[in-house]
Amino acid sequence: MGNGLMSIGEAASQSGVPPKTIRYYEEIGLITPAERLENRYRAYDDNDVQTLRFIQRARSLGFSLKEVAALLSLYRDRRRASRDVKRLALAHVAELDRKIAEMKAIRNTIADLAARCHGDQRPECQILEELETPEPLRDGICRS
Amino acid sequence: MGNGLMSIGEAASQSGVPPKTIRYYEEIGLITPAERLENRYRAYDDNDVQTLRFIQRARSLGFSLKEVAALLSLYRDRRRASRDVKRLALAHVAELDRKIAEMKAIRNTIADLAARCHGDQRPECQILEELETPEPLRDGICRS
DNA sequence: CTTGACCTTCCAGTAGGTGGAAACCCTACA
DNA sequence: TGTAGGGTTTCCACCTACTGGAAGGTCAAG
Numbered sequence: 001m002g003n004g005l006m007s008i009g010e011a012a013s014q015s016g017v018p019p020k021t022i023r024y025y026e027e028i029g030l031i032t033p034a035e036r037l038e039n040r041y042r043a044y045d046d047n048d049v050q051t052l053r054f055i056q057r058a059r060s061l062g063f064s065l066k067e068v069a070a071l072l073s074l075y076r077d078r079r080r081a082s083r084d085v086k087r088l089a090l091a092h093v094a095e096l097d098r099k100i101a102e103m104k105a106i107r108n109t110i111a112d113l114a115a116r117c118h119g120d121q122r123p124e125c126q127i128l129e130e131l132e133t134p135e136p137l138r139d140g141i142c143r144s
Numbered sequence: 145m146g147n148g149l150m151s152i153g154e155a156a157s158q159s160g161v162p163p164k165t166i167r168y169y170e171e172i173g174l175i176t177p178a179e180r181l182e183n184r185y186r187a188y189d190d191n192d193v194q195t196l197r198f199i200q201r202a203r204s205l206g207f208s209l210k211e212v213a214a215l216l217s218l219y220r221d222r223r224r225a226s227r228d229v230k231r232l233a234l235a236h237v238a239e240l241d242r243k244i245a246e247m248k249a250i251r252n253t254i255a256d257l258a259a260r261c262h263g264d265q266r267p268e269c270q271i272l273e274e275l276e277t278p279e280p281l282r283d284g285i286c287r288s
Numbered sequence: 289c290t291t292g293a294c295c296t297t298c299c300a301g302t303a304g305g306t307g308g309a310a311a312c313c314c315t316a317c318a
Numbered sequence: 319t320g321t322a323g324g325g326t327t328t329c330c331a332c333c334t335a336c337t338g339g340a341a342g343g344t345c346a347a348g
Contacts, residue, residue, distance in 0.1 A: 086263035119230035
């Protein structure tokens with residue numbers, strides 16, 4: 001293909017998004033359906049690869065596909081206000097902060113229990129006892 | 145039901161596990177199939193509720209259903225060594241630590257980008273620019 | 289001419305449920 | 319007696335974000 005078009009495999013290796021995933025993104029309408037060659041193979045240009053790379057990076061930063069779709073439409077809109085992009089990013093940060101706090105609390109609860117378990121041959125185990133009948137909550141412990 | 149048996153709805157409200165989820169747990173074999181009354185309704189006793197509560201707590205601490213199944217079999221085994229329980233708990237703590245670190249790195253990357261975006265009417269946006277063409281990695285930034 | 293690496297489609301499965309439909313059961317109330 | 323409501327039963331579909339595999343088409347090299 002000397003005309004700036006490439007196969008799905010080439011687009012995959014240039015963007016970091018696997019072929020299967022590219023087809024999936026097309027199927028769910030995240031990207032516009034690729035052109036087809038005579039043999040029905042999908043054909044991509046550098047612009048498509050750019051978009052795929054954009055998606056790949058947004059995903060690696062933990063944005064959901066829905067958020068990626070929003071980012072993409074902002075990305076393509078030359079007139080967008082940066083305010084809208086920032087709002088989306090800050091909402092994501094807030095969500096991450098929430099999840100991190102939750103996981104930390106859970107982590108500490110389990111680490112706490114594990115510290116009180118001898119961890120030897122004997123059957124007595126504070127961990128199972130707590131799961132069976134929990135003690136009253138202490139600070140930093142989250143049970144939703 | 146005066147005989148210590150209760151319906152799925154009652155078991156649900158006593159354990160905190162919704163009826164649908166109880167049926168689901170039965171379907172996947174996490175709990176043993178409930179007894180049935182003449183009318184084919186499921187019937188639970190206090191022991192079943194205890195088990196459901198155990199599951200509910202383990203789930204709220206982020207254990208996967210597979211891990212919960214392992215905890216349950218340890219829970220039911222009076223001869224188990226507390227070492228085995230502790231190992232499972234500590235593995236979970238390690239996994240949580242990994243995820244927390246990953247999320248923190250991602251969170252900081254996005255917060256960083258957002259700080260460099262004006263967030264006003266203008267279209268220029270550092271966030272989209274970074275997604276389009278990333279700068280070299282700096283410390284604390286994770287891109288998998 | 290065959291081999292192997294691509295590509296195509298479709299179907300199924302992952303985790304952990306949730307929502308809804310259609311039908312049955314039981315009780316209370318008019 | 320009829321009915322309205324709340325439970326319960328089953329089954330099927332949907333959610334996220336893919337991934338694996340099967341069956342078949344295409345193409346270039348040896």
